Amino acid sequence: MRLILTRHGETIENVQHIIQGHLPGRLSEKGLDQARKVAERLKDEQIDVIYSSDLARTADTTKEIFKFHPKTPVHFVRELRERYLAEFQGRTREELGLKKDESKEKLQSKTIESFDQMYERSKKFLDSVLHKHKDGTVLFAGHNGINKAIMCVIKGKTPQDILKTENFGNTSITIFEIDEEKNHTIHLYNCMKHLA
Template sequence: MKVILVRHGETEENKKGIMQGHIPGKLSKLGIEQAKRLAFKLKDEKIDYIYSSDLDRAKDTAKEIAKFHTKVKIELVKSLREKFLGSWQGKTQKELGFSNNKVIPCPKDAETTEAMFNRAKNFLDKLLETHKNKTVLLVGHGGINKALTAAITNKTSNEVKTIDNFHNTSLSIFELDENKNHKINLFNCIKHLD
């Protein structure tokens, strides 16, 4: 199975440093342009299935890509949602006291990284069962894409944090076989934005 993993375009909330989690998010003008450039980059790619987070910022990015793949229906799935951030959602990083050197533990009402990883792994396992030898496009978010990458590369939930943060509309391409052996063809690429 070939997995094309992308993150949504920049949102108005990203620009303001707002913690989104399960907030829908609205693509900024730049985010719409990023999504269009990503869509153009993927226009000649053979895509059999498109799965997107049901949150607006990912859904709107997926819609741009699907304009070049009109025979492929977008399947909206909650499994690809961003990590639920509990009481942090809607607050700015500044309000929460974030700085470059300061690590702040997630609030108790937030989804744990382990729970997000398990959600990603279960979704990936289902795809592997049902979409062998197919190309699947996944449109997600920074956190869930890190969890998916950990699952694809046979890492644990504790290793999710070691994976690089994903840029808006970054493109990663993986190949997976039925034994979960993987090959990374592209990772966190944003050359389409140049």
């Protein structure tokens, strides 16, 4: 399977340093522009199916991509949602005592989705899609955290490695070939040249 992985455009909440998790999020003007640019970049790709997070910030990004792929089936799914951050959602990084570049993945609580849970969610979903579309080209439109978890699953890393994985830029593109045994070749990683 050829897998194209992207992330939603910048949100108003990103700019305001608000933790989103499962909150819908709203694309900023810049984020909408990023969504249009990634859509333009992907317009010539032969995409057989699109799976997108059902959260508004990613769904709105996906809708821009869909404009160039109107006959491609699109599925808005919960499995590609960002990590559930419970009581931290809707609060600013400052309120939570996080420095500007400090990862929100460090937040701990019994009510938030654990790295193990997010990893398992990613693994189940990826395995299901690999089984259904092993010879196709699939686009996943997700979020930073879930995309990091997917990369850890593909690379055979542990749930604890999610925190150590490089962040994905807004509307970045990662492309790789992968088989059901998770043998993979990365062709492009976290590329944002369409935003230059």
